Amino acid sequence: DTEVTQTPKHLVMGMTNKKSLKCEQHMGHRAMYWYKQKAKKPPELMFVYSYEKLSINESVPSRFSPECPNSSLLNLHLHALQPEDSALYLCASSQDIGRMDEQFFGPGTRLTVL
């Protein structure tokens, strides 16, 4: 199984809602990532988890809260988001966090904040 799955595919939420994005991989990868992609822009790294521990947080606002409950699962909890947070959220995983480790991406969750 060389797939990274993400649920839901689409999510519409109000600014007062709390929701979560889910990402799963069963490739035995020990690094997992969240990226944000705004329209017509490249993906931007948000968080990196290595061996289930948060290793990088790219100055992401606290309304985004990542969680790695086990080595196969990565969640992104969303609370009090703003309309400008509307974007495609991509999850990825890699064997480890070395420079040669290609990242396997999920198809993304399209988030709209009203």
Next chain:
Amino acid sequence: ILNVEQSPQSLHVQEGDSTNFTCSFPSSNFYALHWYRWETAKSPEALFVMTLNGDEKKKGRISATLNTKEGYSYLYIKGSQPEDSATYLCAFIKGNAGNMLTFGGGTRLMVKP
């Protein structure tokens, strides 16, 4: 802020044409360069990981070269097919930044049958 640029932004070619596009990145503090292919409504897919100056990698009709001294990489597609239509993204890793990718803006390739 790292400057990773790709050109052209978009490209229309006929089936059978060969094509190439460029990724420019900072030449100092180079660590690695990744190329990804992203078809609409699908997941980005890794094509190549390149680390050494002069590296050349090939996968079928697609190949890539790397020049770390001048800070550029070329991606070549020989005999383009409609199924090659996708956005091609390069991603730069600086210094000892583990696996932190900084993506370029991508080149959108459309191959007409």
